[in-house]
Amino acid sequence: MGFAWSLQNILCILALLIGATLIRGGIYILIGTTSFFTRSANDFGQYTQEIFDKTTMYPLSMYPESLQFLLTYLIPIGWVSFYPVSSMLGVDNGLTGFPGAIGLTFVIGIAVIVVAGIFFNYGLKKYESAGN
Amino acid sequence: MKYIKTLAHYFEVTFACIRMAILTIVEYPSSIAGWLLSNPLQFIVGFATIQFVVQEFGEINGWSYGQLAFLYGLSVISHALSMIFFIQGWFMGYYVLEGEFDRYLTRPLGVLYQFFSRRSIFSESRISFRELWCFYTGVTRWDLRGVCRISYVYWHC
Numbered sequence: 515m516g517f518a519w520s521l522q523n524i525l526c527i528l529a530l531l532i533g534a535t536l537i538r539g540g541i542y543i544l545i546g547t548t549s550f551f552t553r554s555a556n557d558f559g560q561y562t563q564e565i566f567d568k569t570t571m572y573p574l575s576m577y578p579e580s581l582q583f584l585l586t587y588l589i590p591i592g593w594v595s596f597y598p599v600s601s602m603l604g605v606d607n608g609l610t611g612f613p614g615a616i617g618l619t620f621v622i623g624i625a626v627i628v629v630a631g632i633f634f635n636y637g638l639k640k641y642e643s644a645g646n
Numbered sequence: 647m648k649y650i651k652t653l654a655h656y657f658e659v660t661f662a663c664i665r666m667a668i669l670t671i672v673e674y675p676s677s678i679a680g681w682l683l684s685n686p687l688q689f690i691v692g693f694a695t696i697q698f699v700v701q702e703f704g705e706i707n708g709w710s711y712g713q714l715a716f717l718y719g720l721s722v723i724s725h726a727l728s729m730i731f732f733i734q735g736w737f738m739g740y741y742v743l744e745g746e747f748d749r750y751l752t753r754p755l756g757v758l759y760q761f762f763s764r765r766s767i768f769s770e771s772r773i774s775f776r777e778l779w780c781f782y783t784g785v786t787r788w789d790l791r792g793v794c795r796i797s798y799v800y801w802h803c
Binding site: 516530534538539543544549550554560563567576595596603605606615627634641 | 708717728731733738758
């Protein structure tokens with residue numbers, strides 16, 4: 515399969531997991547923060563989880579190119595597992611040929627969580643108490 | 647020095663929140679049992695689906711069975727980690743409507759930190775151990791008996 519349990523690969527997996535977790539968490543925060551503006555209790559968590567399930571647990575390259583573009587450059591879900599894993603296993607990932615996909619996952623994870631934090635703080639300014 | 651003190655304070659509060667979360671979970675053992683019965687089936691069925699599809703069509707877009715198991719395992723591990731630390735994000739709308747952020751705004755800690763440390767599903771760490779095993783066997787070798795082996799390991803660990 516092209517994977518060896520070397521120290522480098524183990525560190526890569528740890529970096530990948532941290533980056534992937536931050537990307538997921540950041541997207542949860544971004545979606546949850548919209549409730550400051552909509553003042554709605556709609557639970558988007560389950561829908562978000564379904565989207566993550568279908569797009570991270572299977573190869574992204576099996577989806578149409580438009581969807582691959584969306585999940586690579588606009589909503590970085592492809593970086594949660596597909597691009598770093600395909601880079602690690604030496605599988606052609608179709609849309610992009612980034613050689614440092616694992617490091618990029620970590621960087622994107624940091625970026626997403628920072629953007630989510632900034633957006634949350636901006637949304638918090640719109641918060642109005644329930645008057646309790 | 648001030649930032650180190652602040653960071654140390656946040657770590658201290660985090661460990662206290664982790665301890666409270668674990669103690670809370672332990673208070674409801676039947677809830678944990680029911681959840682542990684139902685949750686593994688979701689992922690085992692999802693993984694078995696991949697095997698059946700690969701058995702039927704050979705491979706999925708050039709990805710072999712072992713590679714798909716690797717991808718699936720890593721994805722679910724990151725899912726488990728995000729559930730441990732960020733699941734509160736699912737319910738932010740309810741907290742906004744109920745005015746729960748009032749108390750967070752009056753405390754001398756970051757609002758986002760307080761919100762997410764309020765509830766951490768550390769029982770998800772058991773999922774992480776299971777997915778680690780799933781991921782490892784996906785890397786090494788895999789067959790339908792592996793599914794039964796994983797289930798056996800899961801129920802007995």
